[in-house]
Amino acid sequence: MNVEILITGDEIRSGAVIDKNSAHIAMKLEEAGFNVARHTCVGDNVDDLVLILQEIGSRSDAALVTGGLGPTSDDLTAQAAATSVGVDLVLNLQALHGIESYFKARNRKMSDSNKKQAMLPRGADLILNPVGTAPGFMLKIERCLFFFLPGVPFEMQRMFSDTVLTQLEQLRGSSREFNMVKTISTFGLTESATAERVSGISGMFPEITLGFRPKFPEIQIKLYGRGKDKKTLHQRMVKAAAAVMEEIGDNVFSEDEIPMEAVVGRLLLEKNATLAVAESCTGGLISHLLTNVPGSSGYFLFSGVTYSNEAKQKVLGVSSEVLEHYGAVHEKTAKEMAAGVRRIAESDFGLATSGIAGPDGGTDEKPVGTVCIGLATRRSTIGFRFFFPFNSRWRNKKIFAMKALDILRRELLT
Amino acid sequence: MNVEILITGDEIRSGAVIDKNSAHIAMKLEEAGFNVARHTCVGDNVDDLVLILQEIGSRSDAALVTGGLGPTSDDLTAQAAATSVGVDLVLNLQALHGIESYFKARNRKMSDSNKKQAMLPRGADLILNPVGTAPGFMLKIERCLFFFLPGVPFEMQRMFSDTVLTQLEQLRGSSREFNMVKTISTFGLTESATAERVSGISGMFPEITLGFRPKFPEIQIKLYGRGKDKKTLHQRMVKAAAAVMEEIGDNVFSEDEIPMEAVVGRLLLEKNATLAVAESCTGGLISHLLTNVPGSSGYFLFSGVTYSNEAKQKVLGVSSEVLEHYGAVHEKTAKEMAAGVRRIAESDFGLATSGIAGPDGGTDEKPVGTVCIGLATRRSTIGFRFFFPFNSRWRNKKIFAMKALDILRRELLT
Numbered sequence: 001m002n003v004e005i006l007i008t009g010d011e012i013r014s015g016a017v018i019d020k021n022s023a024h025i026a027m028k029l030e031e032a033g034f035n036v037a038r039h040t041c042v043g044d045n046v047d048d049l050v051l052i053l054q055e056i057g058s059r060s061d062a063a064l065v066t067g068g069l070g071p072t073s074d075d076l077t078a079q080a081a082a083t084s085v086g087v088d089l090v091l092n093l094q095a096l097h098g099i100e101s102y103f104k105a106r107n108r109k110m111s112d113s114n115k116k117q118a119m120l121p122r123g124a125d126l127i128l129n130p131v132g133t134a135p136g137f138m139l140k141i142e143r144c145l146f147f148f149l150p151g152v153p154f155e156m157q158r159m160f161s162d163t164v165l166t167q168l169e170q171l172r173g174s175s176r177e178f179n180m181v182k183t184i185s186t187f188g189l190t191e192s193a194t195a196e197r198v199s200g201i202s203g204m205f206p207e208i209t210l211g212f213r214p215k216f217p218e219i220q221i222k223l224y225g226r227g228k229d230k231k232t233l234h235q236r237m238v239k240a241a242a243a244v245m246e247e248i249g250d251n252v253f254s255e256d257e258i259p260m261e262a263v264v265g266r267l268l269l270e271k272n273a274t275l276a277v278a279e280s281c282t283g284g285l286i287s288h289l290l291t292n293v294p295g296s297s298g299y300f301l302f303s304g305v306t307y308s309n310e311a312k313q314k315v316l317g318v319s320s321e322v323l324e325h326y327g328a329v330h331e332k333t334a335k336e337m338a339a340g341v342r343r344i345a346e347s348d349f350g351l352a353t354s355g356i357a358g359p360d361g362g363t364d365e366k367p368v369g370t371v372c373i374g375l376a377t378r379r380s381t382i383g384f385r386f387f388f389p390f391n392s393r394w395r396n397k398k399i400f401a402m403k404a405l406d407i408l409r410r411e412l413l414t
Numbered sequence: 415m416n417v418e419i420l421i422t423g424d425e426i427r428s429g430a431v432i433d434k435n436s437a438h439i440a441m442k443l444e445e446a447g448f449n450v451a452r453h454t455c456v457g458d459n460v461d462d463l464v465l466i467l468q469e470i471g472s473r474s475d476a477a478l479v480t481g482g483l484g485p486t487s488d489d490l491t492a493q494a495a496a497t498s499v500g501v502d503l504v505l506n507l508q509a510l511h512g513i514e515s516y517f518k519a520r521n522r523k524m525s526d527s528n529k530k531q532a533m534l535p536r537g538a539d540l541i542l543n544p545v546g547t548a549p550g551f552m553l554k555i556e557r558c559l560f561f562f563l564p565g566v567p568f569e570m571q572r573m574f575s576d577t578v579l580t581q582l583e584q585l586r587g588s589s590r591e592f593n594m595v596k597t598i599s600t601f602g603l604t605e606s607a608t609a610e611r612v613s614g615i616s617g618m619f620p621e622i623t624l625g626f627r628p629k630f631p632e633i634q635i636k637l638y639g640r641g642k643d644k645k646t647l648h649q650r651m652v653k654a655a656a657a658v659m660e661e662i663g664d665n666v667f668s669e670d671e672i673p674m675e676a677v678v679g680r681l682l683l684e685k686n687a688t689l690a691v692a693e694s695c696t697g698g699l700i701s702h703l704l705t706n707v708p709g710s711s712g713y714f715l716f717s718g719v720t721y722s723n724e725a726k727q728k729v730l731g732v733s734s735e736v737l738e739h740y741g742a743v744h745e746k747t748a749k750e751m752a753a754g755v756r757r758i759a760e761s762d763f764g765l766a767t768s769g770i771a772g773p774d775g776g777t778d779e780k781p782v783g784t785v786c787i788g789l790a791t792r793r794s795t796i797g798f799r800f801f802f803p804f805n806s807r808w809r810n811k812k813i814f815a816m817k818a819l820d821i822l823r824r825e826l827l828t
């Protein structure tokens with residue numbers, strides 16, 4: 001059964017507001033096993049609205065429409081719906097009563113413009129709005145059953161789950177299919193290398209489609225499954241995911257869309273270990289990521305963002321010999337930073353970055369994109385050097401931070 | 415001239431990802447004076463793609479398409495475009511050369527699947543991608559000129575501004591009205607208070623529309639001007655902006671969409687002053703923001719992300735008496751942190767935060783959302799306490815960091 005989504009409103013059409021309603025509706029529909037064929041957005045213009053309603057009416061089984069049910073002059077959806085089927089707007093007494101009760105319950109005066117909201121296309125069925133003034137309605141236009149809902153996200157969501165989903169399931173009858181999605185987060189391979197490694201898997205699982213989504217600097221592998229039997233589909237999804245992870249190996253860091261910093265945090269908690277960080281080129285980003293995770297105070301003790309060489313010496317105890325001889329960006333410096341911050345914070349692990357995020361500061365020997373990472377543990381202190389080819393300060397900071405966290409993750413897994 | 419936007423990809427169609435590309439493109443098009451007629455989203459399916467391309471081709475003058483140009487098997491846009499006009503895909507040597515150079519410059523091996531990205535519909539014109547592997551292309555389908563771009567936002571945005579906009583302006587010819595947009599960034603007032611303060615201004619400038627765009631935690635005031643004469647419109651925009659700034663006062667921190675951290679950086683440079691930061695609840699976010707600004711090493715010396723009380727004492731020299739008596743979240747503690755980090759880093763300014771970002775750690779006296787901020791200068795050390803009613807760790811970190819930077823900004827303006 002094909003379902004479409006239509007978002008109305010000039011604020012979204014013009015880009016002033018990012019539409020989040022269609023993603024919400026699409027996800028709920030797909031979870032319930034409906035196929036979302038298209039989303040469309042048009043502005044507050046009756047002719048445009050009538051046209052798209054008739055287009056959708058001629059090609060789809062059901063459609064969700066949001067927006068344009070408010071009390072003001074640019075709320076034109078009910079009029080457009082009426083025009084699409086050649087009827088007029090009539091006062092719906094039950095809708096009016098609902099709006100009156102809404103105002104009464106809040107001790108507020110109802111204005112005349114709110115009365116307009118109770119004018120529905122003749123023949124439409126009311127969808128009550130328990131949390132706002134704009135009632136929704138159902139109306140068949142050509143072969144398609146339309147559900148008209150307000151654009152305010154929490155009103156729309158409430159009416160969708162209270163009413164629309166049940167109606168859609170009745171419409172579908174017993175012919176349902178189940179959809180499942182699984183996300184595998186990877187770091188370390190390019191998108192094309194990732195795709196090549198798992199290219200043999202699609203053929204083994206015809207009910208599952210593989211998708212690749214770069215979410216810099218990670219690559220997500222998405223498994224979209226569809227089938228009649230929920231249990232069988234679930235088993236196949238588990239098998240396909242295992243096959244994917246087998247191919248990608250330890251470049252997989254999460255199976256549940258958990259970010260790298262939370263994976264590292266969980267591993268630290270499991271080992272009852274603490275962490276301190278010394279950041280130069282990442283400038284606080286590693287600390288910011290780590291402390292985005294609720295409960296991070298349980299393992300994250302301290303970070304020294306030592307941008308100046310003086311701070312590297314004074315706070316972290318990096319030796320002036322190393323700084324003078326090798327410079328701030330060097331494996332030896334990163335190692336001293338990592339060992340220094342581990343010592344000061346009395347933590348189990350010390351992680352350090354020093355590099356050149358750009359746009360300035362690069363040399364032939366150490367171009368923009370060079371990063372040195374130090375990792376100090378109870379047993380040893382190791383240094384690394386990498387080069388990333390992104391000519392963007394923002395990207396460099398991100399991938400430097402991710403690489404450092406990934407090095408710690410791999411250490412915690414040993 | 416009617417322009418449409420087509421977003422392709424199962425991850426957006428299914429609601430797994432919120433589409434932000436269409437809002438970006440729509441805003442840029444509207445700013446440039448084009449009328450955005452519709453946005454549509456369809457999934458990775460050749461038949462669906464061909465159908466919508468032909469529909470748009472028959473009704474619009476130009477269209478932007480994003481997504482499906484990657485190296486993997488679910489990247490089907492080029493094939494669909496070719497099918498729509500009845501041609502085959504041919505290897506575009508210039509595109510191939512661009513991809514090869516991209517890999518060469520990064521010392522990476524190009525895989526065979528990347529070669530697929532250079533296969534464009536016969537007759538299409540290449541749009542070079544200076545920042546990624548997926549080349550774009552232009553192709554006329556029926557009466558409409560299509561611009562096919564990758565879905566990765568920063569690649570799409572770069573190609574849009576480098577190439578597409580110029581091409582669209584050529585297509586439009588001389589029948590233009592001028593559009594101007596000005597953004598005034600504010601922090602400290604609610605959206606409704608902001609709107610009320612400037613409510614009298616719209617009437618004085620009929621050619622200019624005011625819009626309000628909350629970009630948490632700032633509120634942007636947008637002035638959209640439209641007129642036949644560029645010079646007159648420009649003068650009116652300047653006058654309207656001055657009137658807005660008069661009403662909003664020192665809650666305005668930028669007139670050119672410069673972020674708060676860059677405004678602070680510029681003021682520090684102007685005063686030839688240096689800064690050190692001590693962060694507890696903001697967890698490195700202030701440092702991360704400051705170091706996002708190229709050249710920040712010129713004034714930013716050090717940040718101590720002292721999550722544990724031990725680190726506050728050991729690194730910043732906060733006294734155990736203050737910590738025991740007042741706790742980590744207190745004006746006195748924030749002041750000692752600010753003074754301590756200023757002393758250690760030998761900087762002109764010391765800025766410190768200590769608060770409760772949540773979700774845990776709140777008390778009746780200091781609920782989640784409480785933040786204490788300390789500012790140490792040559793002359794004095796001041797402490798502040800604020801409460802923000804956001805029940806979100808992410809929002810709290812953001813607004814705590816913004817408030818601290820705003821306090822420093824106001825100090826630098828005196």
